[in-house]
Amino acid sequence: MAEYNAHRLRLGVPDGPDDFLQDKTLWLETNADVLGGVDFDKGCYVGQEITARMRYRGKVRRRLIPIKATQPIPAHTPIHLGERQVGDTRSTIETTDGALGLANLRVEDLEKGPLRAGDVELSPWVPDWLAPAITPDESAAHGT
DSSP states (O other): HHHHHHHHHHHTTOOSSSSTTTTTTTTTGGGGTTTOOOOOOOOTTTHHHHHHHHHHHHHOOEEEEEEESSSSSOTOOOEETTEEEEEEEEEEEEEEEEEEEEEEEEGGGGSSOOEEEETTTEEEEEEEEETTSSSSOOOTTTTT
C-alpha cells in the first residue's frame, strides 16, 4: 500500500477519505473534472447544480495540488502563506527522498511565496495533466 500511495502522490492523484473530506471538499476541487470523473452531459446527480455552476463560471478556486518537502509533512494540517491560511494538507507519505502529499490549496496562492504546514516548508507543483485546469481562462482574468 505504501508503494501505491507514493506512486499516486508523485503523480498528484487523489484517493479516498484522506483526500476527499466529507462536507469540506467540492467534487471539482478533487480534480475529478480533469481525471474524467464527471460527466457534464449526464442527467441529475447529487451536487449537480454547484458542480455545473463551478464549471461554467470557471470558478474552481481550490484544487488538490501535489506538495513535497524535505521533512515529514503533517497530514490534515492548515497551510499558511505568511499569516494567512490558504489550505490544508491531506494525505502524506515519507519517501527515501523526502515527503510527498496532497494539499487543498487556493489556486491563486500557488506562486505567491513559501507555504508552510506547521514548521514544514512545502513546495507545491502542478503536474502536466492538471496545468490546463488551473490556468485562468481569458474571461476569468478580465472579470467577465
